[in-house]
Amino acid sequence: MSSDTLIDANWLDYLLVAIYFGFVLGIGVMARRSVSDSIDFFLSGRSLPAWVTGLAFISANLGAVEIMGMSANGAEIGLPTVHYFWVGAVPAMLFLGVVMMPFYYGSKVRSVPEFMFKRFGTGAHLVNAISFAVAQLLIAGVNLALLAGIVHALLGWPIWIALIVAGAIVLSYITLGGLSAAIYNEVLQFFVIVASLLPLTLIGLHRVGGWDGLTDKITAAADKAPASAEVAPAAQQLESWPGQALSGFDSPLLSVIGIVFGLGFVLSFGYWTTNFVEVQRAMASDSISAARKTPIIGAFPKMFIPFIVIIPGMVSAVLVTEMIDLKNGGSPSGGASGDGVAYNDALLLLMRDVLPNGLLGLAIAGLLAAFMAGMAANISAFNTVFSYDLWQRYIRKNHSDDYYLRIGRLATVAATVIAIFTAQIAMGYDNVMNYLQTLFGFFNAPLFATFILGMFWKRMTPTAGWVGLVAGTLSAIAVDRLAAAGVIDLPGQGAAFLAASTAFVVDIVLSVVVSLVTKPKPASELRGLVYSETPKEDRTDPDEASMPWWRRTAPLAGIALAMVVVLNIAF
Amino acid sequence: MSDVQSTETTGSTHKAGVFDIRNIIGALMAIYGVILMLAGLLGEHEPEKTGGVNANLWTGLALLAVGAVFIVWARLKPIVVPEHVEAPDDDPTRPAPQRKRPPVH
Numbered sequence: 103m104s105s106d107t108l109i110d111a112n113w114l115d116y117l118l119v120a121i122y123f124g125f126v127l128g129i130g131v132m133a134r135r136s137v138s139d140s141i142d143f144f145l146s147g148r149s150l151p152a153w154v155t156g157l158a159f160i161s162a163n164l165g166a167v168e169i170m171g172m173s174a175n176g177a178e179i180g181l182p183t184v185h186y187f188w189v190g191a192v193p194a195m196l197f198l199g200v201v202m203m204p205f206y207y208g209s210k211v212r213s214v215p216e217f218m219f220k221r222f223g224t225g226a227h228l229v230n231a232i233s234f235a236v237a238q239l240l241i242a243g244v245n246l247a248l249l250a251g252i253v254h255a256l257l258g259w260p261i262w263i264a265l266i267v268a269g270a271i272v273l274s275y276i277t278l279g280g281l282s283a284a285i286y287n288e289v290l291q292f293f294v295i296v297a298s299l300l301p302l303t304l305i306g307l308h309r310v311g312g313w314d315g316l317t318d319k320i321t322a323a324a325d326k327a328p329a330s331a332e333v334a335p336a337a338q339q340l341e342s343w344p345g346q347a348l349s350g351f352d353s354p355l356l357s358v359i360g361i362v363f364g365l366g367f368v369l370s371f372g373y374w375t376t377n378f379v380e381v382q383r384a385m386a387s388d389s390i391s392a393a394r395k396t397p398i399i400g401a402f403p404k405m406f407i408p409f410i411v412i413i414p415g416m417v418s419a420v421l422v423t424e425m426i427d428l429k430n431g432g433s434p435s436g437g438a439s440g441d442g443v444a445y446n447d448a449l450l451l452l453m454r455d456v457l458p459n460g461l462l463g464l465a466i467a468g469l470l471a472a473f474m475a476g477m478a479a480n481i482s483a484f485n486t487v488f489s490y491d492l493w494q495r496y497i498r499k500n501h502s503d504d505y506y507l508r509i510g511r512l513a514t515v516a517a518t519v520i521a522i523f524t525a526q527i528a529m530g531y532d533n534v535m536n537y538l539q540t541l542f543g544f545f546n547a548p549l550f551a552t553f554i555l556g557m558f559w560k561r562m563t564p565t566a567g568w569v570g571l572v573a574g575t576l577s578a579i580a581v582d583r584l585a586a587a588g589v590i591d592l593p594g595q596g597a598a599f600l601a602a603s604t605a606f607v608v609d610i611v612l613s614v615v616v617s618l619v620t621k622p623k624p625a626s627e628l629r630g631l632v633y634s635e636t637p638k639e640d641r642t643d644p645d646e647a648s649m650p651w652w653r654r655t656a657p658l659a660g661i662a663l664a665m666v667v668v669l670n671i672a673f
Numbered sequence: 674m675s676d677v678q679s680t681e682t683t684g685s686t687h688k689a690g691v692f693d694i695r696n697i698i699g700a701l702m703a704i705y706g707v708i709l710m711l712a713g714l715l716g717e718h719e720p721e722k723t724g725g726v727n728a729n730l731w732t733g734l735a736l737l738a739v740g741a742v743f744i745v746w747a748r749l750k751p752i753v754v755p756e757h758v759e760a761p762d763d764d765p766t767r768p769a770p771q772r773k774r775p776p777v778h
Contacts, residue, residue: 114708114712118708121701129692132692138692139754140689140691144692151752285694294701301731301732308724458723461709461728461729
C-alpha cells in the first residue's frame, strides 16, 4: 500500500471532505439568495444562544496556528505548550469579557483602525492600517503554507505547485461564497475538528500504552537523545512549570517571569484584546451582557483544547519513525514541505500512522476547513482595510460603491498572490509557532500598549499614538534581528517573548514621554474612547442584575479562572 | 453608515426549523456517523494502525449519538426567530452575505 504521497487517501476520505464543503457552500449560496430568514437570523448573530457565539469565538481562533503550531510545539517541547492556553489565552479572554468588552461595546467602535482614527487621528490610523494589512498578508502566508502542506501530502505534487493550487482553492472558496456561511461554518468546523482530533488522541495514546506509556517513552527518548540534539530533559517535557523548554531561559525563575509577562501579559492580552477577528464575534451580540459572556463561555472549551492538540504532538514524537529521528537530531527526508521532516509535520505524520481511511478523511476535512477559513478571513480583513481604510481614505476619495468593490476584488486576488510569497517565509521555520509569536510581537504587542494607554490615560496625545506604534514595532524587529544574528541566545520561543516585551515597554515609555511634550485632544472629543470620559451607563447592562447567577458575567469568569488554576496545578 | 433594510419581514415569529444551527450540526454529524459506521463494518479494518480498535466503527457510533442529541435538542427546545430579522451587518473579518457595503468611518 505504499505510494509516493505522504498520506494515502482513498475515495472514502474524499467523500467526507466533499460532504463538508457541500454543507458550507450550500448554506453560503442559500444565505446569499435569502432562502430563509432563519439563516439571516443566525448569520446576523443577534440574540443567538450563548453557546453558539462562544463556539464561533473559539473556532475563529482554532485554525492552523492552534492545530499545527501547538502540536508541533507539543512534539518539540512537550507539556509546557499548555501555557499558550492556560496562561496565554484564558486569562486574557476573561479580561476581555470582564474589563474591555463593556468599553468596546459602549464606544461603538467597530474596528481597531476605527478606534485609532477617533482616538488619535490620521497618523496612528495610517500606521495601524498599514501594519494591520501587512500582518494579515504574513499570517495568510502561514495558513497557505500549511494548506499547501496538506495538498502536497495528499497528492505528492512539488511544493510550489501545491502553493499555487492551495491559493486557487482559497480564491474559489471566497468566490463561491464560502465565507457567507460564517457562523454555521465556524460552529461546524469546531465539531469536525473535535470529532477528528479526539479519536486521533485516543488512538495515539492507546498505541503508546496510555498516559503512563507516553511518559515512559518520552523519558526514555530524552535520556537516550544525543546531547547535540538539544532535547529538553524529560522532567521539563512532562511538567508545565517552570517551562524552561518553552521560554529558553536556564533559570526557572526567569522562565516563569518570561512566560507570565511575555506570553501571559503582553502577547496574549495584546492578541485577545486587540484582535478584532475575534472581538467582532462578540460585538455582534444583542446586549452588553451577551457580548461580555461570549469570550468567557469560549474560555471553557479553550481550556480543554490542549488535550487534543498537544498530546497528539507528544505521541507523534515517540511513535512516528521520522519524528523520533528528527528529535534525535537527525534530518529525515520527506515531510509536508517536501524538503525534510519538520516539527510542523507531527500531526500529519501521526494521522498517516494511526488513522484508518474514513477517519483520515474526517481529519483532512477538519484541517482543510480550518486553514481555508483562516486564510479567507485574513484575506478579507486585508481587503476591507486596504479598500476602505487605505485606498478610500488616502488615495481615491469619493468614488462610487462599485469602484471600491472592484478595488476590493483586485485586492483579494493580489493578496492571494502575495500570500504565495509570504508562505515561503513561513516555510523557512521548522516550527511555525516560533514564526507566529515573532509576528505577534511585531504587530500586536505595540498595538496593545498604545491601545491600553490610550484607553485609560486621557492625556495621551495624537503624536504619541503613532510614535509609540512605530517605535514599538521597530524595537521588536531589532530584538528579533539580534536574536537571528546570535547576539541574544534564547532557544524556544524566548526570543519572541523578549521582542514582544521590549516592544511593549518601548511603546509605553515613548508614548508617555511624547505625550508630556505635545498637546492632547480636548476631553470633549474623548467620550466613548477613554475610560474615564465614558459614562457608566454606556458600559453596563441594566438587565444583568436580574439574571440568575450562572448567567451573569462575573461568576462565570470566576469559575473559569478557578478551573484554569486547578489545571495549572494538576499538570 | 446606511441603514437600508433589504430583508423581507415575515408576519410573525416562527421556529428556526431546518436551518436551526443545531439541525445543521446534527445532520452533518449523523451523516458522518453513518458513513464511518458503514466503513467500520464493511471496509477493511486496519488494526495495525489503530492498535486493534475498530476506530471507524466506534467514532461512527459516537458521531451518530452526538448528531441525534443535537437534532432531539432542536426538536425539544426550538429557537424562535423574531418577527423582524435584520439583514446581517457586514463584518470585515467575516463577510456575511454582501448586501451592504462595509461602513465607511
